Amino acid sequence: MIRLAVVGLGKMGLSHHAMINAHPGVDVAAVCDTTGYVLDVLNKYTGVKTYTDFEAMLREVELDAIIIATPSSMHAQMVKAALDKGLHVFCEKPFCLDTAEGEEVTRIAAEKGLVSQVGYHYRFVGAFQEVKRLLDAGAIGEVTHVLAEAYGPVVLKPKGGTWRTQRAHGGGCLYDYAAHPLNLVNWYLGMPTSVGGSVLNSIFSQETDDEVFGTLYYEGGQSAQISVNWSDESYRKMSTKITIWGTNGRIYADRQECQVYLREVPESLPGFQKGWTVRYTTDLTEPVWFYLRGEEYSAQLDYFVRCIEAGKGGENVNSFASATETDKVISMMIADAEQGASFASGAAQPVVAKQKKGLMTSLFGR
Amino acid sequence: MDRLLFGDNQFFGVNHMSEEKARAQSMRFQDIQAVIDVLDNAYDEGVKTFMCTTHDRIALVCDHMRADPERYKDFHFYPCMPYAHKYANAVTEDGMIGALKRFMPDEGLINAALRGGMSLAKKDIEGITTLLVDAEMKMFTGLSTPVIFLQNVVVDLLLGLGFKEAFRIFADHVKKRYNAEPGFITMNMPMLLDVLEEQGIENPIVCSNINKIGFRMCGGFEAYEQALKTKKFRAIAMSVYASGAIAPKEAIEWVCQQPNIESIVFGASSRGNIRNTKELVDRYWPK
Structure with a gap:
């Protein structure tokens, strides 16, 4: 016990x-x-x-x-x-x-x-685990871009007096909402080398941000875009979505389903079809011992208990080390947002590299 | 209870299979008349009980039914409370106590203010619980509410915390004040049954997922089978189609073979689907 x-x-x-x-x-x-x-x-x-x-x-x-x-x-x-x-x-x-x-x-x-673990529960959602499995199996070939989104109706008016409305205490859309899609992107692509174009805007909150946008850059030219807003009443509750483009297709996932489009089916993925394959939460979710608000919340705690029982510290999912990576990306985005836009419209226009003359111009001249 | 109860997930953009579908449904049912039309379809097909959350928009349905008592004389509401998201978001904005205060009835009743204020001060959960129930029940005044449910988010939170007395308080209040049967919705049916029994709540109405693939039947498929065979309670099966993962005929045929199930709650958006479910139940669940 x-x-x-x-x-x-x-x-x-x-x-x-x-x-x-x-x-x-x-x-x-x-x-x-x-x-x-x-x-x-x-x-x-x-x-x-x-x-x-x-x-x-x-x-x-x-x-x-x-x-x-x-x-x-x-x-x-x-x-x-x-x-x-x-x-x-x-x-x-x-x-x-x-x-x-x-x-x-x-x-x-x-x-x-x-055993050290942080409550990034989306890594225990069946559909997002399926995305990880598909990426590890090379399903969509070389990944080129990720779009990570989260929207929901948390702050809908200029009011509120808890720590969640103050960035200094870890409140706000970036810490509370954006941390989740960022954590998933870290899981799928690893640490970005840099960030750019970060926007942390207030819509209603006085002391923190309500919408978060930004770009993460990766070694090898991959990129990810983050689009998060917790003042969006058109969503009934928090909704997190991931879209990933690769040379062999595209993956889309949210809490309910994982949709995959494959141009060719790799041998490592039996059961998948050329074109669309959709798997739903009813199929992707493992049963839990007790359900309160989604299997993932129960599953992450059960996993914590099992890691303790197995004496397995250090290499578990959502370890402190992995959560610190997400913290680092959050810090990078705050620093980037403080710098402001990278190029102003009033400034001298950059010189665009001249295009090489095309075949037609070469042949016929001007 | 009727054998078929009509649920309301489809009206509020709740779909456990697809967010796209959920959004399409919330667009379709944006106008309350679209909801009422489907309820009319169900009523005319003989499905006369509406098991619904205490969502603000349900108040509009209540107004409609109240305005035409003759047409809806056999129509029953089974309110399920509370609509949890409004509380969850309020807790983020105002903190736990602030949220609680926000939902206390504010109609200026001295009695309510006293009951609420005193209860908050004395940490007396009975006063707070009964006040919250009364606040949620206001929209159903003058309508038939023979069974009143506690939603699974609250039931399972209390169950996990070991806050067992709250079930007893809820049951007593619902019986005394509304002359209604208490009902409990849960995702952990076998565990809840033991606690209700311990609290002396006899032959309780318990609504839980019961489907052929064991989707969200926590405690395990066998424990559910065992409970249905051996425990004394009035079972309502929900999620019998497991959000569409099981074909209708297969789903209903299986549920109708299980012992001790009194009702099935289902959702549908068209008269055709309502009729199909009704026909399947009539076929596989002979009276």
Whole structure:
């Protein structure tokens, strides 16, 4: 039985608590939050041991693992304290706002051989896993471009007073929404060499961004474009989509389905057709022990538990090291956006390289 | 309960198979008259119970039914509460307590204000729960609501947290205040049944995915089969087509062979599809 604590009982923390509490291999030994109110209600009705003091909880409760779902600005310090105690850590995303701190805790976790995982749950969505499988199998040949999008109705008016509306605490469309498609692009293409054209715009929020656009550049000439908006009411809930173009076709995926167009079918992919093949979530999703809000949320926690049981630290999906890469791309985009546009329309026009004379001009002259 | 209940996912752009299809549906049903037309089709085909979320737009359907009591005298609503997304987004904007306050009835009733304020102060979940239920039920005033459901997001959150007493509070309030049967929607049916039994909620109405391919039947296919065979509860099967992954005839034939299922809830956007499901059920589920 793994003894575990949940820290931070906001939207994510509370649902993590519910799912992990239902896990047969886990005993939730304590929960911790600064809001005494939620704690008191939980304690009164479920009997769980509660703390408002994180340090005191670490001192007093015998634990093997911890789930940290506090605002991102608090992650680095809490993760470090937990690792120092020898605990396996599952931390919410975005991981660390300061990438140097992210690298430090990544190193500590690796040295201690502890399981470290960050809650990028889209890597546990069947359709996005299928995309990874297809890319690894070389399904669409050489990848040339990725379009990664996320839209949803979170901030729809100029109001709101939680940490999620402040970039300094890890709030905003870039940290909350764009982090997910960026993380998927990192999974599919690796780290970009540079970013450009980053736009972090406010639509309604005073202290953070509501729409995010930008380009990631890769070695070998590949590129990815990011288009994210969390003030889009035309979506019922968060919708994340990936489109990937390659020399042999195109892949489109969202949470429900994976559509593939193949010009030729590689031998490594039996069951696929020339032209379109569509696979749906009903086919791509593995059953979970407990369902609250999508299989992926349950699956990532179950995976965390299994990694602990198997003593497998370091090489797991969504490790601190991989989440720190996503943090780095986020930092690059912030820095790029601050620089502003790379070329102004009023400036002297660049000299365009003259085209070589074509065959017709050569033959007939002018 | 009728054997066939009409669901509402198709009206609100919920489609577990395709986002494109979901969007097309939300365009088609943008005008509430399009929703009412399909409900009329269902009603005229003999499907007279509408199992619906407490989405704001349902209030318009309620107004329509209230305006013509003669035409809709056999029409029943099975409200399913709460419509979770409005709460989830509110929590992001206002935090947990702020969101709770936002959804307390604000009609200025001293009673409600007292019940809410006192309950919040005393951390008394009974007062808060009953107030939220009453707020969600307002749109159904004067209409028939013989069964009132708690949505799966809330049921399964409470179930996971071990907040077992809340089921009892909900059940008691729904019976006492609305003279209705409490119902529970869940994705974890076997686990929920044990807890409801423990809470002394007898022969509960429980709605869960029950389909031939085991899609979203958490706890496992065998546990569901076992529960249907041995547990005393009134089962409603949803997602019988598994979002279209199973052909209609095969799906209905299989569900109708399972023991102890009292009703099937299904969604459809055309009279033809409603009739097809009705015919299949009449064929494979003889009275």
